[in-house]
Amino acid sequence: MSKAFVITMDGPAGVGKSTLARRLAAELGIAYLDTGAMYRTLGLALGAEAADLPEEELRRRCAAFAFSLRRGEGGSWILCCCGRPVGEEIRTERAGRLASLVARLPVLRSELQKAQQELGEGVSLVAEGRDMGTKVFPGARRKFFLDARPEVRAERRFRELLARGLEADFNTVLNDIVQRDEQDRGRALDPLRPAPDAVLVDTSDLDPDAVLRVLLNSVHAALGRDGLRHEAEPGFTHLAEDGSLRMVDVGGKLETRRVARARAVVEMSASTLDLLRRDALPKGDVLAVAKVAGIMAAKRTWELIPLCHPLAVNYADIRFEIRDEPPSVLLESEVRVSGRTGVEMEALMAAQVAAATIYDMAKAVQKDMVIRDVRLVYKSGGKSGDFRAE
Numbered sequence: 232m233s234k235a236f237v238i239t240m241d242g243p244a245g246v247g248k249s250t251l252a253r254r255l256a257a258e259l260g261i262a263y264l265d266t267g268a269m270y271r272t273l274g275l276a277l278g279a280e281a282a283d284l285p286e287e288e289l290r291r292r293c294a295a296f297a298f299s300l301r302r303g304e305g306g307s308w309i310l311c312c313c314g315r316p317v318g319e320e321i322r323t324e325r326a327g328r329l330a331s332l333v334a335r336l337p338v339l340r341s342e343l344q345k346a347q348q349e350l351g352e353g354v355s356l357v358a359e360g361r362d363m364g365t366k367v368f369p370g371a372r373r374k375f376f377l378d379a380r381p382e383v384r385a386e387r388r389f390r391e392l393l394a395r396g397l398e399a400d401f402n403t404v405l406n407d408i409v410q411r412d413e414q415d416r417g418r419a420l421d422p423l424r425p426a427p428d429a430v431l432v433d434t435s436d437l438d439p440d441a442v443l444r445v446l447l448n449s450v451h452a453a454l455g456r457d458g459l460r461h462e463a464e465p466g467f468t469h470l471a472e473d474g475s476l477r478m479v480d481v482g483g484k485l486e487t488r489r490v491a492r493a494r495a496v497v498e499m500s501a502s503t504l505d506l507l508r509r510d511a512l513p514k515g516d517v518l519a520v521a522k523v524a525g526i527m528a529a530k531r532t533w534e535l536i537p538l539c540h541p542l543a544v545n546y547a548d549i550r551f552e553i554r555d556e557p558p559s560v561l562l563e564s565e566v567r568v569s570g571r572t573g574v575e576m577e578a579l580m581a582a583q584v585a586a587a588t589i590y591d592m593a594k595a596v597q598k599d600m601v602i603r604d605v606r607l608v609y610k611s612g613g614k615s616g617d618f619r620a621e
Contacts, residue, residue, distance in 0.1 A: 238450060241360060241361055241362065241377070242375075243384065243412050246379045249265060256357040259355075261354070264351070264357065266358060267361070269347070282332065290338050295313075324392075328407070348368070358371070375446060378433055385405035386401070486571055488568075489610070490566070491610040492578055493581065496603050503593055507589075518551050521562070526549065542572070542577065546565070564581035574610075
């Protein structure tokens with residue numbers, strides 16, 4: 232197994248760490264570790280009374296909460312406590328205040344830091360929290376510290392609470408954030424601060440997509456695209472832990488413009504090629520029908536390839552070049568989409584169906600035609616970058 236690597240993302244409450252860390256992990260194809268959820272879980276379970284417990288009793292109670300990461304449906308990673316997924320009950324302002332309270336307890340903090348380090352030993356991940364780069368993963372391959380003005384963070388959290396159907400008051404949320412900042416930045420044990428080698432990102436005036444692009448560019452600059460592919464945890468993306476098939480979850484990926492082109496060659500005799508050129512074959516205009524068939528195939532690829540995502544194709548076309556030596560038709564498909572996954576399969580399917588249609592239209596006069604050299608020649612967009620066949 233390849234060596235696991237860690238990317239850290241620290242910052243104050245309401246800065247957008249959770250959303251961005253989750254999306255960054257999805258783009259890189261690695262796990263997402265929400266360490267704040269671990270503190271919130273223990274905060275709710277132990278309550279404010281945890282601060283009054285003797286150290287050994289607190290250590291004993293912390294040991295009863297075993298955290299793990301497992302893959303869910305679609306390949307996404309889920310944080311579990313004692314084998315059960317951590318739920319929405321931790322996403323309240325009360326849970327946040329309790330998390331900040333228990334995070335000041337040295338014993339509890341030490342126990343959770345050890346649990347986090349153990350999770351990072353076997354799985355490549357993006358770890359999000361408040362001391363990931365300074366304390367938990369000081370050797371992380373890339374570190375980020377996100378920040379934003381308190382008013383901006385309060386507005387984001389206020390809207391998030393309303394969207395969840397919870398009652399919220401903006402001034403109360405703002406005061407909670409200011410108090411939380413004072414607690415986190417002023418605590419004696421592992422205060423909130425950027426690591427010396429962290430990349431600082433102010434998200435105040437950037438939307439999530441823009442911030443994600445900054446993070447991805449920084450990761451790729453530091454680690455390289457090939458290095459990331461080789462170091463990420465290996466596995467079969469279309470297989471669940473129990474061996475059953477699943478469709479890969481691309482919901483967390485960034486929508487980008489994606490283009491793919493594929494080629495195929497249909498070889499035939501000179502006499503068949505002459506009939507094709509003169510539209511004299513029995514079935515009519517071969518290339519016109521082949522073009523329509525290829526475009527239709529691109530749009531319906533998801534119905535033919537198992538677990539392939541249905542895409543709203545923006546553009547599809549088939550271009551033809553008639554060659555005399557050797558007698559053949561070279562065809563090239565091109566498919567474009569704005570989406571979260573590539574269109575290589577759509578381009579390949581379009582080329583193959585267009586080539587098969589040429590064969591079908593001309594088989595009445597020649598049955599030993601050959602379809603060859605079906606291949607992808609170009610793709611762009613997505614985390615793997617551009618590809619061009621030599």
